[in-house]
Amino acid sequence: MDRIARYHQTLINDTTLRDGEQAAGVAFTPLEKCEIAKALAQAGVPEMEIGIPGMGEAELAQIELITDLRLPVRLMVWARMCEHDLRAALCCAVDLLNLSIPVSDLQITRKLGRSRAWVLQQVARYVTAGREAGYAVSVGMEDASRADPAFLRQVAQAAERAGAERVRFADTLGVLDPFSTYERIAQLRSAVDIDIEIHAHDDLGLATANTLAALRAGATHANTTVNGIGERAGNAALEEIVMGLRHLHGADIGVDTRQLPAISALVARASGRRVAPGKSIVGEAVFTHESGLHVDGILKDPRNYQPFDPAELGRAHRTVLGKHSGSHAVRSAFAQLGLSVDEQQAGAVLLRVRAHATHHKRAPSDEELRGFFLEVAESSGVLS
Ligand SMILES: CC(=O)SCCNC(=O)CCNC(=O)[C@H](O)C(C)(C)COP(=O)(O)OP(=O)(O)OC[C@H]1O[C@@H](n2cnc3c(N)ncnc32)[C@H](O)[C@@H]1OP(=O)(O)O
Numbered sequence: 001m002d003r004i005a006r007y008h009q010t011l012i013n014d015t016t017l018r019d020g021e022q023a024a025g026v027a028f029t030p031l032e033k034c035e036i037a038k039a040l041a042q043a044g045v046p047e048m049e050i051g052i053p054g055m056g057e058a059e060l061a062q063i064e065l066i067t068d069l070r071l072p073v074r075l076m077v078w079a080r081m082c083e084h085d086l087r088a089a090l091c092c093a094v095d096l097l098n099l100s101i102p103v104s105d106l107q108i109t110r111k112l113g114r115s116r117a118w119v120l121q122q123v124a125r126y127v128t129a130g131r132e133a134g135y136a137v138s139v140g141m142e143d144a145s146r147a148d149p150a151f152l153r154q155v156a157q158a159a160e161r162a163g164a165e166r167v168r169f170a171d172t173l174g175v176l177d178p179f180s181t182y183e184r185i186a187q188l189r190s191a192v193d194i195d196i197e198i199h200a201h202d203d204l205g206l207a208t209a210n211t212l213a214a215l216r217a218g219a220t221h222a223n224t225t226v227n228g229i230g231e232r233a234g235n236a237a238l239e240e241i242v243m244g245l246r247h248l249h250g251a252d253i254g255v256d257t258r259q260l261p262a263i264s265a266l267v268a269r270a271s272g273r274r275v276a277p278g279k280s281i282v283g284e285a286v287f288t289h290e291s292g293l294h295v296d297g298i299l300k301d302p303r304n305y306q307p308f309d310p311a312e313l314g315r316a317h318r319t320v321l322g323k324h325s326g327s328h329a330v331r332s333a334f335a336q337l338g339l340s341v342d343e344q345q346a347g348a349v350l351l352r353v354r355a356h357a358t359h360h361k362r363a364p365s366d367e368e369l370r371g372f373f374l375e376v377a378e379s380s381g382v383l384s
């Protein structure tokens, strides 16, 4: 299959409701979980990881509320490869079990106190058990990025032999870059025929870049979270992956991007994690322009300073006046207020705008701009 055709098959598995909720201090109410699941489904996200059954009754009840919604999406739950978690997971009416096991020598020995041979046995045993119970199974390879690549291949092959439909390559600590991600996923791709999901963390700010690199190398699924929330620095952001695939890889994966800002706001409210103004795609300020040359360019043709059309997100460009404004911006701002200023007056207003911005650290209001206009007009004798 050619590269473009493959990207069009890329599927999002959104884990806002599992890894997203693992962000320290985040705890969704059952209603919030349902609202987020509904919003994601409505936007066309095809698959979601919705919780951890092994956490007990309350989490199981929340999972059931979501499965009862009968959303047109595949649902997954996360479980360790142990009897306790498997038993709990088998209570869930979901399509997919993600059965997780650490695969780096460090975590196998220092966390589990086990051996590689034990890991391979667990994979065969738990994948078989999940399949026999009638579920599709993904094997979550925790800390895959720090694992010996040869052993990782063995784990993935054991998963495939036992009937798993997918392996999840977890860069648990966000320690890869796009080049190393590409190599690791390409190696895995040549070792198994089953689906490969990339789960990238953002500790070095590379989760989105690494996810896109993994997809280019042959991963079929991308694990994302809304606003990139998740453990520590978080995960690859849903909105970045969807827009990145569209604009960098020419692949539209069927997610309605106009719904992303509202979903971002919903998750920000429910998680208590505010979205930074400059957060790509969904940040409040990412289509707001102040700098003189940029505003001049935008006014002449928005494409001069437009990585993509904000209308794709149901958003629009906005210009504001501030310390870095130029005369075209000033004259345009006044024209919008129905006031006309000449070149010289624009220069005089600009000095006031700069002083105002430095002092108040915000753009002047319309009222304040009218005040500047009057001051400048008076001092230039227009109103005398
Ligand atoms: C990288 C990731 O994000 S993986 C997802 C992690 N998510 C979470 O931890 C959030 C939810 N977690 C929880 O609610 C709880 O931690 C539970 C319910 C999963 C487990 O709780 P508890 O049993 O009380 O113990 P605790 O949280 O300390 O778990 C540690 C145990 O799990 C074991 N363990 C860790 N990962 C695995 C695994 N993939 N397979 C089997 N056992 C595992 C540890 O070795 C340790 O076992 P030990 O007691 O024999 O030393």
Ligand SMILES: O=C(O)CCC(=O)C(=O)O
Residues within 6 Å of the ligand: 019, 078, 098, 099, 100, 101, 139, 140, 141, 142, 143, 168, 170, 171, 172, 173, 199, 201
């Ligand atoms: O094992 C998995 O499914 C991945 C778990 C996870 O969240 C991680 O490793 O960061």
